[in-house]
Amino acid sequence: MNQIFITGAAGFIGSSLVDRLLGDGKTVVGWDNFSTGQRPFLTGALKNPSFKLVEGDNLDLPALTRAMKGCDFVFHLAANADVRFGTDHPDRDLQQNTIATYNVLEAMRANGIKRLGFSSTGSTYGESAVIPTPEDAPFPIQTSLYGASKVAGECLIQAYCEGFGFEGYIFRFVSILGERYTHGHVFDFYKQLLGHPDHLRVLGDGSQRKSYLYIQDCLSAMLHVTTKNLAAKAKHRVEIFNLGTAEFCQVNDSIGWICEALAINPRRDYTGGNRGWIGDNPFIFLDTKKIRSTGWASQLTIREGILRTLTWLQANPWVLENR
Numbered sequence: 034m035n036q037i038f039i040t041g042a043a044g045f046i047g048s049s050l051v052d053r054l055l056g057d058g059k060t061v062v063g064w065d066n067f068s069t070g071q072r073p074f075l076t077g078a079l080k081n082p083s084f085k086l087v088e089g090d091n092l093d094l095p096a097l098t099r100a101m102k103g104c105d106f107v108f109h110l111a112a113n114a115d116v117r118f119g120t121d122h123p124d125r126d127l128q129q130n131t132i133a134t135y136n137v138l139e140a141m142r143a144n145g146i147k148r149l150g151f152s153s154t155g156s157t158y159g160e161s162a163v164i165p166t167p168e169d170a171p172f173p174i175q176t177s178l179y180g181a182s183k184v185a186g187e188c189l190i191q192a193y194c195e196g197f198g199f200e201g202y203i204f205r206f207v208s209i210l211g212e213r214y215t216h217g218h219v220f221d222f223y224k225q226l227l228g229h230p231d232h233l234r235v236l237g238d239g240s241q242r243k244s245y246l247y248i249q250d251c252l253s254a255m256l257h258v259t260t261k262n263l264a265a266k267a268k269h270r271v272e273i274f275n276l277g278t279a280e281f282c283q284v285n286d287s288i289g290w291i292c293e294a295l296a297i298n299p300r301r302d303y304t305g306g307n308r309g310w311i312g313d314n315p316f317i318f319l320d321t322k323k324i325r326s327t328g329w330a331s332q333l334t335i336r337e338g339i340l341r342t343l344t345w346l347q348a349n350p351w352v353l354e355n356r
């Protein structure tokens with residue numbers, strides 16, 4: 034990797050990856066339309082001469098193609114990352130996650146770039162009958178438009194690997210936590226509790242079991258695998274990795290840790306049922322044996338990741354206003 038192109042470079046995960054790669058001495062081109070990206074996340078990067086920011090939209094293929102010129106690796110992270118509101122606007126996931134991924138692949142093809150890392154999701158497994166869920170679980174039934182659009186993106190990448198000799202790394206993340214976290218349950222709970230520390234609205238019954246991974250552990254896994262060139266040796270030139278910790282917790286556990294750290298004891302108002310929204314999976318726990326067999330291991334537990342997230346949100350109140 035000499036010059037790396039990152040879509041979604043101003044987002045939670047993308048901006049963290051920008052800083053990590055610049056810290057490793059790489060040259061990075063960041064691409065973002067700032068739909069959910071945050072300019073302050075790139076303040077440090079913009080002072081680095083090895084970083085260039087190009088503002089643009091993945092749906093603008095000519096501009097995307099121009100911006101990628103000279104790069105030799107693409108991390109495609111830009112997406113509509115919110116699974117919850119899919120049924121409110123059914124074409125958003127299709128456009129932002131599937132068509133956008135096609136555009137990224139076409140822009141790469143036009144520039145002769147063949148190596149790609151893609152942020153997919155554990156949501157692609159729907160409600161798997163196999164738990165912990167391995168990468169080769171039976172082909173899943175989709176339960177969200179977000180998951181469906183990401184599966185479609187994965188499939189396009191696989192076909193480009195086979196058809197055009199691309200080298201693809203597909204990462205199916207559990208929920209990611211940590212510094213620069215701008216969406217998800219810790220954000221929602223903390224924002225609510227700032228407004229009314231005596232009660233908390235919880236979607237579902239709080240018994241949902243979820244798995245989380247700390248942002249720096251997530252980045253370490255992605256960089257560890259891509260620098261080993263594993264996909265270049267794979268039969269179809271594509272490797273899929275679940276990224277998560279070897280544990281899960283209940284939403285209620287998480288609420289307990291957050292409230293303990295804030296020294297409050299709010300009344301919990303559950304909306305009921307074992308799902309928070311359409312497409313919510315009551316039990317997400319991915320089998321991470323494959324990524325761990327490459328020598329990667331997570332450093333933080335889920336509880337530690339949640340507490341670091343909370344500490345960062347407390348120190349960065351501006352982010353609560355910006356979303």
Ligand SMILES: NC(=O)c1ccc[n+]([C@@H]2O[C@H](COP(=O)([O-])OP(=O)(O)OC[C@H]3O[C@@H](n4cnc5c(N)ncnc54)[C@H](O)[C@@H]3O)[C@@H](O)[C@H]2O)c1
Binds near residue numbers: 090114133207217
């Ligand atoms: N955060 C998680 O827990 C999680 C879990 C699973 C998968 N993912 C995936 O990881 C990736 C990054 O997620 P995140 O949490 O950093 O989200 P984010 O919303 O913080 O970042 C997404 C970034 O992409 C940009 N973007 C969106 N549409 C764009 C477009 N059409 N053109 C250019 N830029 C565009 C946004 O402005 C934003 O900066 C996404 O693909 C998401 O689906 C995230």
